[in-house]
Amino acid sequence: MFAEVIIPLALPRNYTWKIPDKMLDSLQVGCRVEVNLGKNKRYAGVIKRIHSDEPSSFEAKEIINLLDPEPVIQRYQLQFWEWMAEYYMCSEGEVMAAALPSHFKLSSETILIYNEEFGDDFSALDNEEYLVAEALLLKHELKLSEVQQILDVTHVYPIVNRLIGKKLCFVWESLKQTFNSKKESFVLLEHEFDNEDRLSELLNNWGRAPKQMELLLAYLHLMKTQGEVTKTELLKKSSASDAQLKGLVEKGVLRIEKRSVDRLHFAPKDIFVDFDLTASQQEAFQKVQLCFDSRKVCLLHGITSSGKTHVYIKLIEQFIRKGQQVLYMLPEITLTSQIIRRLQKHFGGYIGIYHSKFSQNERVEIWNKVKSGELKIVLGARSSLFLPYHDLGLIICDEEHDSSYKQQDPAPRYHGRDAAIFMASLLQSKVLLGSATPSLETYYNAKQDKYGLVTLSERFGDVKLPAMEIVDTRTIAKKPGEKIMLSPQLLDEIKATAAKGKQTILFQNRRGYAPYQVCTVCGWIAECRNCDVSLTYHKFSNKLKCHYCGSIYPITATCQACGSDKLVQRSFGTEKIEEVLTTELEGVKIGRMDIDTVRNKNAHDILIQQFEQKKIDVLVGTQMVVKGLDFDNVDLVGILDADALVHFADFRVNERAFQLMEQVSGRAGRRDSAGRVLIQTINPKHPVLLHVLQHDYVGMYNEEIEKRRQFFYPPFSRIIQVQFRHKERDVVTDAAHVFARSIEVPYGKYLVGPAEPVVNRVRNMFLMELLIKLPRDSQLIARCKRDILNGCNQLHSEARFKKVVIVPDVDAI
Structure with missing residues (x-):
């Protein structure tokens, strides 16, 4: 018997392993097994199918171990993975890698085993080799992470390679389960004091050690009110030390027991729906x-x-x-x-x-x-x-x-x-x-x-929708090339709102301080070395950052092109708005919600609770403030740069702009007043803004759906975008055109491109894109997906295009 096993690798088809006789009765679909692929790499895979079809083109290796007595994956999940891989043009191994927590995806971990035949003469070894050899002699086994700790360096592979070459040790690949249940120390009363008379006698005849007495009384109180007592909780409540608790344990009054506990603490299970619908x-x-x-x-x-x-x-x-x-x-x-x-x-x-x-x-x-x-x-x-x-x-x-x-x-x-x-x-x-x-x-x-x-x-x-108002920033006096950040009208409204004890949300879809730095002499703009984008200035960290690859650069005081020191920041992000508001609005508490301020696990929750509790008067944010948050006290919403939302090269731009502006406006006036929304723009007659002013979703839909029908975009077609990536521009350009020609005969009338995207280089890879707009015909779409995958294989068979990365994206947005 054989098993088709999914392993977390991008294999075009699932591999098959032989089932050892001893496992025939215990293996089930959905269980994880340890398998060997290649020379010595081991993986934990999930059994998708058990069958008797022996592979004809290769000799199947045996499954090494069964890792689960019961299936961890259900049959419907395997069907779901199969559909997802087929529909979104990837492998089931890639779906598995996304679907399972890391602890279920066992990784191959290198372990060094000491070679007993080498002996204990380390005189020929250098200092680093000697340290590792000594540790191996004592422990016989070392993981690479332990070698890193011993040497206090991360790059240990050259040292390990030298030791293997000198036959001091050899490598063994083993799979390690990484999930461990959380252990907690619980404090219990020794059994002899379960009897109330014995406990009373103990307390009445207590001699010295008053601190231990306080600790014992705190334990009894917690036991009565909570039913069980953890060591951490007891020491906190009694303000006692570990030594005092240890004293009670040594006297045979208390004992400590380790138990597995949930990492996640849940409230009591109860259904309590205490409201009626309108x-x-x-x-x-x-x-x-x-x-x-x-x-x-x-x-x-x-x-x-x-x-x-x-x-x-x-x-x-x-x-x-x-x-x-x-x-x-x-x-x-x-x-x-x-x-x-x-x-x-x-x-x-x-x-x-x-x-x-x-x-x-x-x-x-x-x-x-x-x-x-x-x-x-x-x-x-x-x-x-x-x-x-x-x-x-x-x-x-x-x-x-x-x-x-x-x-x-x-x-x-x-x-x-x-x-x-x-x-x-x-x-x-x-x-x-x-x-x-x-x-x-x-x-x-x-x-x-x-x-x-x-x-x-x-x-x-019965609260009314917020009143919408356009602020035409063309009418506001400004320097040439300057962009209005906060109009006088918006600033006055923020002040008035704060004076009433109400809150304001300001939406700007750019984080950082300034989206780019420009030289006023020659026009040079600081750009990322790895991506074709300008660097954003972050004032708090005093660094220039690329928002595509994450690279960080020091601030430059002189132009890299002409040497001038006349560099200025253009446009504005959430960080700059926060700074200006802090200066302009004395006594008004300002908060900022963007990816820079909510990086850790609980940061966003803390910020939302502060705003709910009215500890923040004005919240400045990116799209994070748009999405479904519900605040009772918000009376004013400001959209600072509507033009950045409507001027974008995408067929969904009007739909997205309407959604963002309508969603953020909906944060205003949610309880006792209708609220107001101010939209700053240089194009007040833009059709999207006219629909936003009327809260007219249906009008926007009717207008956009006709354009989609006319230009054959979804929902009237299905889109597959194929992106090509390579470190050389000529190679990626040629690859995209060769690929397009290979599918031109059957799909020529559905092709758009290939062409460079707006940002044509990311992480040192040049990009080209091909768009395929297909009719809603499931058979044609399935055939096209197969032809795309065949086209990828053909392209990679040519030596020049072997390293071109091809990324198909179904229903790209």
């Missing part, structure tokens, strides 16, 4: 239920602050009372902290969170709790689709229009919303898509009756 919310709730009777997918198009979350909570309650699980997807982890507090209030410990900021050990624990059905609600980003659901009844895809649902790099380049809809079809689950500004594709599908459509057009509490 008339319009109740109507929407009932319509969604009716839609689910006949369709798998429903779109809830609710304007900002209409209370979509209330409808979600009522639906979640309905599904978990039936014993089913619910996945609540959000595009950004910055949104999870506010939503989780709301959901925990209603569902307590039924909820788990899953996203990239969690440690690998925490992810494994969530994985196991979802698989067992212990967790009923999962709140997470797109990666939460890969969890092993026990009985998934509903997927809520909130802010479904958001481009963050699309994975860019590495493969699989999947769209969370579309993948959720397919996965729901495997599990017979329902999908609710929610947005105030749905993507054109989703709204089109709803209008074509493919999805159900429910509209929620009233704001919660």
